[in-house]
Amino acid sequence: xxxxxxxxxxxxxxxxxxxEGFATRGGKTDDHKDGWGIxxxxxxxxxxxLDAKPSIASPIADLVRxxxxxxxxxxxxxxxxxxxxxxxxxxxxxxxxxxxxxxxxAHNGDLRDFSPQSQKFYQAVGNTDSENAFCFILERLRQYxxxxxxxxxxxxxxxxxxxxxxxxxxxFNYLLSxxxxxxxxxxxxxxxxxxQAPFAAAHLIDQDMTVDFRELTTKSDxxxxxxxxxxxxxxxWTQISPGELLxxxxxxxxxx
Numbered sequence: 001x002x003x004x005x006x007x008x009x010x011x012x013x014x015x016x017x018x019x020e021g022f023a024t025r026g027g028k029t030d031d032h033k034d035g036w037g038i039x040x041x042x043x044x045x046x047x048x049x050l051d052a053k054p055s056i057a058s059p060i061a062d063l064v065r066x067x068x069x070x071x072x073x074x075x076x077x078x079x080x081x082x083x084x085x086x087x088x089x090x091x092x093x094x095x096x097x098x099x100x101x102x103x104x105x106a107h108n109g110d111l112r113d114f115s116p117q118s119q120k121f122y123q124a125v126g127n128t129d130s131e132n133a134f135c136f137i138l139e140r141l142r143q144y145x146x147x148x149x150x151x152x153x154x155x156x157x158x159x160x161x162x163x164x165x166x167x168x169x170x171x172f173n174y175l176l177s178x179x180x181x182x183x184x185x186x187x188x189x190x191x192x193x194x195x196q197a198p199f200a201a202a203h204l205i206d207q208d209m210t211v212d213f214r215e216l217t218t219k220s221d222x223x224x225x226x227x228x229x230x231x232x233x234x235x236x237w238t239q240i241s242p243g244e245l246l247x248x249x250x251x252x253x254x255x256x
Contacts, residue, residue: 017209043179079092
């Protein structure tokens with residue numbers, strides 16, 4: 001299966017520390033060698049870096065490690081292919097426009113029983129179940145709300161129902177964001193941690209690297225990191241329950 005990494009925070013923050021450990025899972029500490037990608041929202045804009053090479057051997061990953069891009073919404077993915085060849089067009093995260101905003105999606109799982117009919121508006125470029133699922137979600141949202149983004153509770157309800165339809169087809173862990181709200185769905189394995197004052201030091205599992213967040217943050221900062229499995233070994237991560245869809249905003253999961 002693939003690996004997911006997400007970040008949602010109340011002030012623009014770089015993801016260099018988490019990405020340092022995450023990227024090693026793409027060919028060094030794990031066998032996810034079939035490409036990788038990362039998306040950074042900056043307001044309504046979005047930077048996306050993709051590479052079909054393993055993240056551990058990718059010059060683009062080296063650039064991301066050394067370039068502290070500050071963002072409030074980040075989605076990253078390292079791929080272990082189940083459907084679709086190893087190629088750039090099949091690398092996550094995927095991006096589309098809806099309601100005048102970019103939407104970004106990354107998936108960990110395998111929808112073996114998912115054979116979508118051709119969508120009216122959104123079409124997959126590659127040949128993965130993941131991109132088809134993303135197009136399916138956006139198509140459904142566009143059908144329900146053709147003109148504008150609805151209030152969060154209405155949006156959440158449709159995404160949740162659509163997610164259940166897709167999760168019935170197989171394993172469907174995913175991260176989804178439009179730069180305003182950050183959705184995380186657990187089908188089998190996904191967890192998160194919220195870092196806020198009082199901050200402490202954190203040590204990576206995949207690298208012998210420690211960062212003391214007290215030296216890098218203010219008392220008002222709040223950062224949620226979402227990952228397939230914990231990235232650090234000296235912090236308490238919260239496991240998301242299978243079938244649960246969370247929405248993060250300003251670094252915390254909302255109660256909906």
